[in-house]
Amino acid sequence: MFCPKCGKEKPDDKQFCGECGTSLVRSPTNEQVPPKSKNNNFIIGLIVFIILGAIFYNPIMGYLNTNYLGKPSLHIGELNAVPDFMSGDLQFKFQVYNSGNGVAKNVYATIGIEDAISGKSLTSKQVYIGNLNPGEIKDITARLPYTGSYTNMKYTVALPPDWLR
Numbered sequence: 001m002f003c004p005k006c007g008k009e010k011p012d013d014k015q016f017c018g019e020c021g022t023s024l025v026r027s028p029t030n031e032q033v034p035p036k037s038k039n040n041n042f043i044i045g046l047i048v049f050i051i052l053g054a055i056f057y058n059p060i061m062g063y064l065n066t067n068y069l070g071k072p073s074l075h076i077g078e079l080n081a082v083p084d085f086m087s088g089d090l091q092f093k094f095q096v097y098n099s100g101n102g103v104a105k106n107v108y109a110t111i112g113i114e115d116a117i118s119g120k121s122l123t124s125k126q127v128y129i130g131n132l133n134p135g136e137i138k139d140i141t142a143r144l145p146y147t148g149s150y151t152n153m154k155y156t157v158a159l160p161p162d163w164l165r
Helices: 038-069
Strands: 074-076 080-084 089-098 104-115 121-132 137-145 153-158
Touching (some): 089 121, 104 137
Antiparallel strands (some): 080 089, 104 153
16 A cells, blocks of 8 residues: 555555555545546536527527517508509519618518509409518519409508508
């Protein structure tokens, strides 16, 4: 047996080192336990942080983008509707502009034809526009099938109310 402090060899029946006086009896309190590596704790913490970040990033950023970082504000530009007498379709051309400071996701508009006198809707169709970043303008062209009369017609384009500010 060797003394853990001074390294001198001692007989197995001795309880103390004759050189330095260190106890040679093995007990749980005087055994040297290697200290836990702080580096391992850091790596484990970093891995947990990355996993939690990956799980919660999209919901948190979506919430912040919607409630704090900015909201979209959409506007419709001038509407032009041109009848195509060969196909019977009505071609709509208009612009959608996001003047807000948030991204508008999955935007759609409703194009339609109304009777100008009664205000009754004669036909309508939803048009997918896509996502609009802040400051972005999109030119939209869409066709609306229509076989009725074009007299006393009012052409409309509308966005859902929650996009308008």
